[in-house]
Amino acid sequence: MQLRNRAHSEPGIAFSQINRFWLLLLMVVCCFTGSIPVDAGEEDSIRHSFLGVGKANRAVIIGEDGAVEWKFDMPASDGWVLPNGNVLLALYGTKEFPHGGVVEVDRKTKQILFQYQGQQKEISTVQPLADGTFLVAELGPEPRAIVINRQGKIVKTTPLQCQKNNTHMQTRMLRVLPNGHYIAPHLLDFAVKEYDPESGAVLQVIATDDRGREKRDWPFTAIRLKNGNTLIACTNGNRIIETNPQGKIIWSVTNADLGENLFYDACGAQRLPNGNTVIASYRAKGDQVKLFEVTPDKKVVWRYTGMKSGFHHFQILTTNGKPVKENTWK
Template sequence: MTTYSRLLSLVLFVLVGAPPVVAEVTHSFLAFGKNTYIVDADGKKTWTYPAATRDGYMLDDGSMILTLSKSKKKYPGGAVVKIASDGKETLIWKGTQSEVNSAHPTDDGTYLITEAGANPRLLEISEDGKVLVDFPLVCQKKNIHLQTRMARKLPDGTYLVPHLLDFAVVQYAADGQVIGKFDTTVEGDSDHKIHTWPFTAIRSPSGNTLVTCTNGNRVIEFDIDGKVVWTLTNDDLPGKWLQDPCGAQVLPNGNVVIASYAAGRADTKAPKLFEVTKDKKVVWTYTNGEKVGIHTFQILDTDGVKVPGPAMK
């Protein structure tokens, strides 16, 4: 609800005793995936980019950092580019292996990058591409595509990296040493372990870590000791809306927005994005009728008000 709508609702209630009008929540957002675009609060695409992306950020100055999917000619190993507010594009990093899976603009003005390949690694680079940190990732090497996803640098200088087929989110020190791990396997029927693949891991100021698990179709929150304190599954939702949940963002009010990458393939009415409260009430959905999914995203504003950065995504 916009500020104007709230004021109008209050005036009507005071003058005529009418109940306050509850307007739907609105968001504008930046979407990444096979298609890259911005959607406004009315659900209309206002900007598109002519390449597939895996990750990205809109910065406070209006520029964007995009993690490009690999392409046969220009970027066979993927890349990271910066799009200035005037549209000028600058190459920050050209991938040296099979894929570049994430690029996080840090509070230090650097970029955290992960490369998947024969030698999966984490790099932190400067604006001009100088390598400041470079160490190997402790993950399986058989399936390159499922080595890493949304790696993020934390305020304490450590790194949080999901490893899909290792079924764990690993926390690395600046020297590459493993200092923590969240196991995303869950108990199933008859003591059967369900190996869920972590995709996005978000560390909150409280120390809790929210993780989307793709093949498990669930979202899990761990406390600082690794205990599961919150779980969202399709049993908690109006329908089977968790369909390969990849991207996620925690909003300032504590609500969580989730991207279901496979939504729309079988049922074009299934929401691509939805916002849920911590008591599991759905308050916003986005459906565009397309079969192409949203890989990750960034909510830019809510009810016409800009979401303050840095985005927790």
């Protein structure tokens, strides 16, 4: 009765106490799930589910509630959830795949339905193609882009023009473009190159050493957007840049722009249909932010702090219960 009377005379105090209670409860829930919606409590708070891949985390699917829904216990550097629900992975070297490999995994049984054994030093990326084949980046003495069929046979080979001294740092997220060309980020070359897959000719070079090579803006993910721009994640440089079709930087985001240190080895990136960009901090540990989403005006609107280590790459699968349809932008 005393509290009720006080509430009638001083409603702001009672409501403030209630709001503090719910805010505290939300913070506890977020700590357990690892998924923290920014502007929590508002109707437009963001929730994502995603596939995440890496060495320590292996391959996992995280639900919108932050819980691990699926895990495949092999280290992976790239991956996709296919339309049939299976998971396609590019694997780091293991006992079973000493030079890396590619597998398609049945999501329910976790049985390997298809595999390709790497033939050089390392497999860094894989992408499913419309005709049922797969584009693969194979690193080693002769770095190359290969297309393999479901029998594991190589049906096309395109040499990649990059340095050969450091195999691991030759290239990462190799992708095919809508025009059929390939786009390849070459880390130690500080260059994203567009290739003609038939002739192997380099058609365009986008440099990422504009701040000086000591900044280590090694290109890791390069995404050709619908407007012809290219979005590039610059790993140890801890920034994302977007260049116009001529290769000029027209947008970038760094920790200084965010006002907090969320970038920690920016490897994977994905441009969402709404224009926001999700970024992976591969070296994040413990309760540090592993994934975060920024708007074009550089506002952080979602972050994920679960798992013990960061992700090499990822694929956003759903947002607030709705599938993300344009998942080639990663």
